[in-house]
Amino acid sequence: VLVHDGLCRxxxxxxxxxxxxxxxxxxxxxxxxYLLLCWVFSLLFAGLALTSATKGDYRSAVGWxxxxxxxxxxxxGAYLGVMYRTSSEFKRxxxxxxxxxxxxxxxxxxxxxxxxxxxxxxxxxxxxVGLYLARHYVPVKVEAALDGKALVALAKISxxxxxxxxxxxxxxxxxxxxxxxxxxxxxxxxxxxxxLTFQAMALTLTAAVRQMFITKMTLxxxxxxxxxxxxxxxxxxxxxxxxxxxxxxxxLCMAIGPFIRLMLPKYEAxxxxxxxxxxxxxxxxxxxxxIILQSALWYKSVIALSL
Numbered sequence: 001v002l003v004h005d006g007l008c009r010x011x012x013x014x015x016x017x018x019x020x021x022x023x024x025x026x027x028x029x030x031x032x033x034y035l036l037l038c039w040v041f042s043l044l045f046a047g048l049a050l051t052s053a054t055k056g057d058y059r060s061a062v063g064w065x066x067x068x069x070x071x072x073x074x075x076x077g078a079y080l081g082v083m084y085r086t087s088s089e090f091k092r093x094x095x096x097x098x099x100x101x102x103x104x105x106x107x108x109x110x111x112x113x114x115x116x117x118x119x120x121x122x123x124x125x126x127x128x129v130g131l132y133l134a135r136h137y138v139p140v141k142v143e144a145a146l147d148g149k150a151l152v153a154l155a156k157i158s159x160x161x162x163x164x165x166x167x168x169x170x171x172x173x174x175x176x177x178x179x180x181x182x183x184x185x186x187x188x189x190x191x192x193x194x195x196l197t198f199q200a201m202a203l204t205l206t207a208a209v210r211q212m213f214i215t216k217m218t219l220x221x222x223x224x225x226x227x228x229x230x231x232x233x234x235x236x237x238x239x240x241x242x243x244x245x246x247x248x249x250x251x252l253c254m255a256i257g258p259f260i261r262l263m264l265p266k267y268e269a270x271x272x273x274x275x276x277x278x279x280x281x282x283x284x285x286x287x288x289x290x291i292i293l294q295s296a297l298w299y300k301s302v303i304a305l306s307l
Contacts, residue, residue, distance in 0.1 A: 003030045003151065005165070006158030007082050009295060012215045015085070016222020024142055027083065029151050032144040034079040041071045059116065066120045069127035077131050083140040085215040092137045094208040100130035101201050160299040164306030194264075195273035199280060202252050206284045209241050213288045221295040234289040245285035249278040 007030040014023035045067045052060035084093050104126040110118035181189045213234070220230050253275045260267055260274075293302050 001158065001162045003033050003154045003158055004078055004082075005161035005294070006030075006154035006156075007079070008214055009157055009161070009218060009297070010154065011082055012085055012218035013222040013295065016219035024140075025147060026150055026154065027140060028142045028145040029147045030082075030154060031079055031142060032146045033151065034076050035144050038072050038075050041075070042068045045071065062117065062120045066123045069124040069131075073127040073131045077134055080131075080134040080138050081211060082215075083138050084211070085139070085219065093134075093211060094204075096130065096133040096137070097204045097208055099133060100126055101204055103129055105201065157297065161294055161297075161302065163303050167303075167306045191267060191270045192273060194267045194270045195277055198252070198256065198270075198274045199277040202248060202278065202281060203284065205248060206241065206245050206281055209237075210284065210288060210291075213237070214291050214294075217291045218295040221292065227292055227296050230292045230295070231289055234292070238286065238288045241285040241288060242282050245281040249281040252278045252281075 007026065010026050011023050011030075014020075014026065045064050049061045049064035052058070052064060081093070104122065107118075107122035107125055111122055112118070114121070177189065177192070180192045184192075217230055217234060220233055221227070224230065256274050257271050260271055290302075290305060293305070
């Protein structure tokens with residue numbers, strides 16, 4: 001929270017201005033913070049896993065241990081993602097995401113065979129492979145180094161921009177999960193979780209395009225300082241992205257019924273939920289030009305739109 005949104009804005013913005021030295025300094029400070037968090041949380045979850053293991057609760061020990069892989073993917077993986085910025089690099093990101101999603105989908109077999117233990121193995125395998133690919137191909141490699149002033153500057157940008165993210169995750173996602181569990185029970189939450197899994201796979205394309213747009217729009221804003229010019233620049237790519245996302249959503253709605261009935265018949269009830277969640281694909285694509293509001297640091301507008 002302290003640096004991520006600030007890094008997403010400052011790194012490409014400074015590069016767009018031609019200030020490479022400052023951009024690399026920001027990246028080095030951010031990397032120090034990400035790695036610090038990863039090690040702190042890794043030690044925390046390792047302690048929880050060890051405590052559970054000493055009590056003979058191996059199920060909990062494996063669950064806590066699996067979170068270490070998740071932490072590195074979520075936190076350090078977020079840093080690595082910001083370092084990709086050119087079209088060729090974003091192709092690599094798309095390939096990485098496809099590989100990770102295909103692997104995760106294939107690993108559903110071990111979940112079916114081993115249940116909880118298979119789920120833990122799938123989480124660790126998918127997280128590890130995704131992080132390895134992102135780190136192996138990362139185009140900008142800097143040594144982690146703490147710069148107190150740079151960290152404070154990142155925090156001042158990042159904290160206001162993090163509010164919309166928390167509305168969508170800590171507030172909306174968590175509340176929906178609680179409501180489903182409360183009123184539909186564990187089976188309902190399982191159906192909803194399966195639907196979200198398929199939605200995440202389908203959103204791979206739009207997520208890759210969005211990540212590319214965040215960087216390109218911020219680079220453009222760094223070059224021009226003109227919001228109107230950036231919106232004009234975004235018009236054609238947004239239309240193409242909406243068309244592609246709509247076609248993908250339609251294909252998902254048509255194919256998901258036969259696929260689940262054949263491969264995962266226990267989750268047949270998830271079919272209409274997946275079709276509803278498919279609407280997110282064109283909506284996500286259509287929102288691409290709004291990225292410029294973050295680049296321009298229009299905090300109030302960003303928060304209002306999120307609400």
